[in-house]
Amino acid sequence: MSQMFPVTVLGGGSFGTALATIAAENGYPVTLWVRNAELAQTINETRYNPRYQPDLKLPESLTATSDLKAALTGAELVFMSIPSKGFADVLAQARSYLTPDQILVSTTKGIEANGFKLMSQILSEETGSTHIGVLSGPNLAGEIAKHQLTATVIASEDDQTRSRVQQVLGSHYFRVYANTDIYGVELGGALKNIYAIAAGMASALGMGENTRSMLVTRSLAEMSRFAVSLGANPMTFLGLAGVGDLIVTCSSPLSRNYRVGQALGEGRSLDEAVDALGQVAEGVNTVRLVKHKAEAMGIYMPLVTGLYEVLFNDHDPRDIAHLMMNNQQSTDVEFVLPREEVIKSAQKVARMPAVKASGDQTHE
Numbered sequence: 001m002s003q004m005f006p007v008t009v010l011g012g013g014s015f016g017t018a019l020a021t022i023a024a025e026n027g028y029p030v031t032l033w034v035r036n037a038e039l040a041q042t043i044n045e046t047r048y049n050p051r052y053q054p055d056l057k058l059p060e061s062l063t064a065t066s067d068l069k070a071a072l073t074g075a076e077l078v079f080m081s082i083p084s085k086g087f088a089d090v091l092a093q094a095r096s097y098l099t100p101d102q103i104l105v106s107t108t109k110g111i112e113a114n115g116f117k118l119m120s121q122i123l124s125e126e127t128g129s130t131h132i133g134v135l136s137g138p139n140l141a142g143e144i145a146k147h148q149l150t151a152t153v154i155a156s157e158d159d160q161t162r163s164r165v166q167q168v169l170g171s172h173y174f175r176v177y178a179n180t181d182i183y184g185v186e187l188g189g190a191l192k193n194i195y196a197i198a199a200g201m202a203s204a205l206g207m208g209e210n211t212r213s214m215l216v217t218r219s220l221a222e223m224s225r226f227a228v229s230l231g232a233n234p235m236t237f238l239g240l241a242g243v244g245d246l247i248v249t250c251s252s253p254l255s256r257n258y259r260v261g262q263a264l265g266e267g268r269s270l271d272e273a274v275d276a277l278g279q280v281a282e283g284v285n286t287v288r289l290v291k292h293k294a295e296a297m298g299i300y301m302p303l304v305t306g307l308y309e310v311l312f313n314d315h316d317p318r319d320i321a322h323l324m325m326n327n328q329q330s331t332d333v334e335f336v337l338p339r340e341e342v343i344k345s346a347q348k349v350a351r352m353p354a355v356k357a358s359g360d361q362t363h364e
């Protein structure tokens with residue numbers, strides 16, 4: 001590969017545009033593919049993406065196009081920043097222009113309904129490439145566009161993929177850490193969207209900081225339980241793509257998932273909340289998919305189950321919160337004290353005769 005090799009970003013939404021800008025600022029020739037030819041022209045003429053990043057001035061080394069073949073021909077590193085609903089579609093269109101030595105990196109934080117697949121699995125199945133990676137972390141696009149100091153994770157089993165992405169995106173305001181647990185990193189990004197909806201809802205309902213802290217920490221327990229059951233490494237959840245992304249998305253109204261939760265907490269319907277957003281909130285679909293997957297696999301996920309009832313069965317979030325507070329007592333960190341042990345010992349205690357007060361014994 002040449003020093004400043006061509007980089008392509010598929011998807012000119014808020015994140016694709018922010019990412020393309022970092023690479024272009026680092027001196028790489030970047031092509032941003034958008035499906036709308038008029039938008040490509042506007043970007044090239046004005047140097048702005050008015051719908052998704054209206055305040056971000058785009059570098060001269062960034063060129064937009066709606067021609068997928070032109071976007072991919074000669075690109076050595078390709079980022080896919082397409083919402084999960086359109087990911088497989090765009091890849092199917094792109095496949096005939098891809099070559100085996102290209103590096104393919106998904107930035108999508110969602111799950112494909114058909115077969116419960118993550119984007120890296122779709123990339124791998126559809127292309128057979130060995131240069132596949134996932135980029136995920138606490139990365140609010142609006143903050144990246146303002147050059148706020150930010151860190152992310154590139155996960156790949158391929159060391160060339162990890163190093164190239166660190167080289168292309170690492171900058172004075174964007175730091176790229178490496179991981180090999182592609183599945184854990186990708187699941188972290190997808191699952192935290194669920195809990196961001198719950199956190200936005202809790203905030204709109206006036207719940208306090210103790211509640212937020214409980215919610216974030218129990219979300220971490222729940223998402224790592226699910227991910228580990230699917231083969232991820234629990235340690236990944238201690239990193240930026242786990243707890244890091246969970247913290248930012250559960251605390252900031254810049255997160256679209258958080259905003260959907262806020263709107264629901266304010267009494268709006270799910271349709272109204274999603275329509276008002278005008279951008280993707282992956283968590284809505286992820287709640288549905290994870291609820292069914294967890295049920296099928298017998299994984300205990302009370303937060304997902306409760307949120308599902310609020311989103312899709314019109315249950316009152318306050319009632320669900322109270323129900324959860326009255327659930328069976330559980331363990332703090334189940335990798336230290338397993339849940340089953342807590343449940344077993346609670347059952348044992350329940351079967352024991354009541355302890356007599358010491359005064360009673362002296363009178364017997």
Ligand SMILES: NC(=O)C1=CN([C@@H]2O[C@H](COP(=O)(O)OP(=O)(O)OC[C@H]3O[C@@H](n4cnc5c(N)ncnc54)[C@H](O)[C@@H]3O)[C@@H](O)[C@H]2O)C=CC1
Pocket residue numbers: 011012013014015016017034035052081082083084085086087089090107108109110139140141142278279280282
């Ligand atoms: N915005 C953010 O802060 C971050 C977003 N992400 C993830 O990146 C992915 C993309 O998100 P955003 O850029 O924020 O979304 P967005 O809602 O801002 O933009 C989505 C973009 O994808 C395009 N698109 C949608 N369906 C398409 C299809 N079928 N074919 C071609 N283009 C299509 C839209 O035209 C638009 O340009 C999501 O999975 C999101 O979770 C990841 C990190 C941060």
Ligand SMILES: O=C(CO)COP(=O)(O)O
Pocket residue numbers: 109137138139140141193196245248249254255256257258280281282
């Ligand atoms: O993934 C994100 C931040 O890391 C963006 O979250 P939203 O999709 O909720 O805006």
